[in-house]
Amino acid sequence: MPCGIIGKINKYVTKAESETQMKKIVRVLMVAVIFFSTFLGVGAEKAAQNNGMIDVKINVGFNDVYKIGYSTPINVNIKNNFRDINGEVEIRVPSSPGKYMSYVKPVSLQKGAEKNITINVPIGNDSRTKYAVNIYDGGERIFEDTITTVASNNVTTFIGILSDDFDSLSYINSVPASAGISLVTKTIKLDEKNFPEDIFTLNAFNVLVINDFDTSRFSKTQYEIIKQWVRNGGTLIIGTGSKYNKTLSVFKDDFIEGSQGNVQEIATSKIYELATNGDNRNETKLEVLPLNIKDSTIVLEDRNVSLVQAHGKGRGVVGILAFDLGKAPFANWNNNTAFMVKVLELVNPGLTGTNANSGNNNINSFRNNTYALQEAVNQFSEMAAPKTSSYYLILLVYVLVVAPISYFILKKLDKRELMWLTVPVMAIIFGVIIYVTGSGTRLSQITTNIVSFINLDKNGNASADTYAGILNTNKSRVKISGQNGERLLPVNNNYYSDQTFEKEALEATIYAGENGRIEYKNSSLLDTKILQIQENSLDIGKIETNLKLKNGKITGTIKNSTGLELADCLLVMPDGYYKIDSLKSGAVVNLDTITPGRHEGNFHVMIGEVFFSRSYPNTSAAGTDRKRNLDLRQEGNILQRMSDYGNGQINGITFIGFSKTQIHKPLLVNSAAAKKNERNLLFMPVDVKFTDEGKVEYPLGFVPFEVINTSNLNYDMASGRFYGSGSAELIYKLDRDMLVEEFGINTSGLQTKSLGAGYSIYNINKETYEAVTDKVVEGESLKDYLAPGNTLKMKVEVTDGEIGVPQMSAKGRSK
Incomplete structure (x- = not known):
């Protein structure tokens, strides 16, 4: 007589025996449950x-x-x-x-x-x-x-102050803001003891001021973090004067290069003029240190001395001052706060705005979206496609063999009511078998998929936001570290x-x-672990451009002088784009040979045309086609997610390129170098010459503007949009030395979302605003809108919603 449930099926089994056997099974299951519950509770701390x-x-x-x-x-x-x-x-x-x-x-x-x-x-x-x-x-x-x-x-603005006389700089407590907008600002005292040693903490600061502070007290790690923070978009202000030996002592590499003269005293009216918008032109004595900084721009000068210089580094800027901010005339001066705000605006005009924080706003938002990061690191074409044949075989066994046999046995035992137990148990067992089988077909070892968002300036200064997705196979405990001591932060x-x-x-x-x-x-095993990696240093070369605007079309060349093999590159403009399929290291492309595409000012439209029109229908293709389509989908999804936070509006001209070139060392996973796949996304703002043979042409979206007189509206600089219910005025400023022949206003494609919203332009002669959508103004009509100094005003009005900033273009010639 068999003692188990499964024996010879045609053998007669008594009801009593079957009941005894089922009771044994239930007791075994209960013991197992108690054992595992007890085992899992052993580690609980009191x-x-x-x-x-x-x-x-x-x-x-x-x-x-x-x-x-x-x-x-x-x-x-x-x-x-x-x-x-x-x-x-x-x-x-x-x-x-x-x-x-x-x-x-x-x-x-x-x-x-x-x-x-x-x-x-x-x-x-x-x-x-x-x-x-x-x-x-x-x-x-x-x-x-x-x-x-x-x-x-x-969005609170953090100003960090490093000074041995912190009280003398207490007036540095505000940053530039558009008219009508109030920003919340926190001033924080820092020194070498509490200064952060990782970028994840320092990125909370928008502005750092170093004055009368011995920077040689910084550790090597702190100095490297300062440089990375600037390249990421921070604004660093350095005061010198007679204390220059202290403040400049750590800057002995190529981060700041130049020469200096001897400290001298000059009489200058520039200080009072700057603080009072020119209302006070009285002179004051100022102790200054003449400095000649390589690759800097002089933004305030007097008596042949550069008082304030701006030195761009990546997305950020270093402002080098020839004077000491803690001495006269700044201490105990009624206008010292206004003066410092003007200095910050001169050094970094991009600080003006409600969300002007360190780093790239879209990338910061992308970092805080775990789902978007999961998508980015999980869509690598390098990973093998799952083999479905094993799945089908297991399912066939379950459907045709296991379920019918279970039913037949229970029917013989007259225990068909136990199907509620056997079916889910068998389903769980086979689910585990399917998962284990499937996981082995995709990943043979722990894999790290690395995605880097690299920002590059024209001089080759690079900053990067780097993330790694750790894809596990069958290990429940995973230890992760960097080969070069890189700091890691879980997302x-x-x-x-x-x-x-x-x-x-x-x-x-x-x-x-x-x-x-x-x-x-x-x-x-089902969770991809996401980490952010602190970049210690990044030197990849630069993208060289020689571009100019002629007859509404950008012409010229782009050369890839980086070490990256680039593909699926784009030169993106406010109303169009150039698509460059491949730009290998050392290669040059001439835009005259490429027909530009149009996107009507909406980034989402362009992404759909370039990346999704092909990849979405064909991701199940095999071999090379499948990998190519997966690459396009991954790239498109990354750009789509990033543009979501800017509402798809494009400002300026930007070069974008993707690369699989390996530039990061593998992470150590369980003490061994992990298998690594890599995708780098390169961004670079591009300069275009607007003047050619006396002709001046501003393309759409390139005329600078200032937001004034906001009424119950919040302006987001990152997205170029207003939110709320109310109105705001904008002043557009063309070159004063330009003879304007025509200008254009574009309001379409700005994705207006509101119960009521609209645009209007100010008519000088009628002294009133006129409703406007898209408009081109030329000839005598220019006098109706262009004020002296080549400025014009527009108004946006919103009722419970949002609206974008209208874009302006202009053509003319030099005076």
Whole structure:
């Protein structure tokens, strides 16, 4: 007589025996459930009680100042009256529903000693987030506490001041803003002790001011981070004068190159003029250091001395001042704040705006969208396509064999009511078999897919936002580190403020500090782990352009002098684009040989035409065609996601190119170099000459403007759009030395979204605004709209919605 459920099917089995056998099975299942439940609960910690013998003070941010969406320091000051401690400080950060990440740093402290431990942690998108702080001695928790952060919003402007006389610079507390717009600004005192050593924390700052501060006190890491921060879009102001030996002491490489004269005193009216918009022209004595900075632009000069110079680096700029900001006439001067705002505007005009923060706004928004990053790192054509034959075989076995046999056996046992148990159990078992089989067909080893957003300027200064997706195979524990000590930051799905950490599961441990690493615990095979990688340095060469506008068409050449093999390149303009299929390293393309495409001012239209018209219908193709179509889809999706945050509006001329060239070292995964696929996306603003043989031509979208007199409208500089209900005026400014022959206004394709919205142009003679859509003005009609100095005014009006900035073009000749 068989003792199991499955025996000889044609053998008679009594009802009593079958019931006994089923009871055994149920008991085995219950024992298994109890065992695994107990096993999984073994690691649960009990809350330690603070013994009162260590005094701990916790401070978040920079003097309690920090903002959402960026990393910030949590400072844990420990005064030890307990015993010798050798353990670690842990900060638990909520990462996703039911999970947290543990940021840890070792601590060794003798009894009677005091130490400050700083750990940088991300501040989530929830302005109020709960964090747990624990201190361990070996494996014993000797201190526990929770803190709740209340962060500034991510558009608050942070100004960092480095000075041995901070009080003398207290007037530096504002930044440029369009008329009618108020910005929230926080001024933060910094020194070499609290200055960040990772870019994720320093990126929270918009402006840094160094004056009367010995920069040689910076560590090598801090100096490298400053340079990277500038290239990422930061504005650095350096005061010199008689203290130049202190402020310039760290700048001994090619970041700032030039020569200097001797400190001298001059009488100048430029200081008062700048602060009062020319109303006060009185002279003041100023101690200055003549400086000749390579590749800089002089923005304020007097008596043959460059008072203020702007030195562009990547997306950012360094402002070098010939004077000391903490001395007379600036100290105790009623107009010192207004003066500093004007200096910032001269050095970096791009600071004007509500969302003018360090870095590229679209990339920053892309970074905060985990879904977009998941898409980017998961769509690599280098990964093998799943083999479906194994799936079909397993499904066939399940459908034709397992289910009927289960039914037949239970029918014989007169236990058909147990189908509710056997069917889901068998489904789970075969689901696991299918997944394990399928995972092996796609990835044979742990793979890192790296995506870099590289911004390049015309001089070859590069900055990059780099992300890695870790695709696991069958390992539940993954340890990740950089080969060159690169700092890594997990990109989480979300941050939640209502965590109860004792009941949550540990997702990963981040070992903070230099040469840190990340260790994922019990990581899901279904989840791609996303990391942001801090770039230590990036030298790829440059893109050389020689372009000019003639008869409405851009002509000239583009040369790829980088080390990247570029493909699917675009030269994007406000109303059109040039598509360049391939631009290998060293290659030159002449735009005269390319027919431009049109997109009516909407980036989304262009993406659809270039990337999706081919790739969407054919991603199931085989071989080379499949990989090509997947490349196009990946590239299009990345650009689509980035343009979502700018509402598809295009300003300026930008070169875009994709590359598979390997420029990053593989990450170390479980102590071995991981398999790596790489995709680099290159951006570069392009200069075009608007004057040719006396003729001047501004293409659509290139006439500079200023926003004034806003009424209940918020203006977003990044997207070029107004939000809310109200109105705003704009002043467009053409070259004063230009004889204007015609100008054009374009309002179509701006994706107006509102219950009521419209544009109007100011008629000087009628002294009133006239409704306008698309318009070309020439001849005698120019006098109706162009004011002296070649300016004109427009108005936008919105009712509960949003509207884009109208674009202007102009043609004429030099006077």
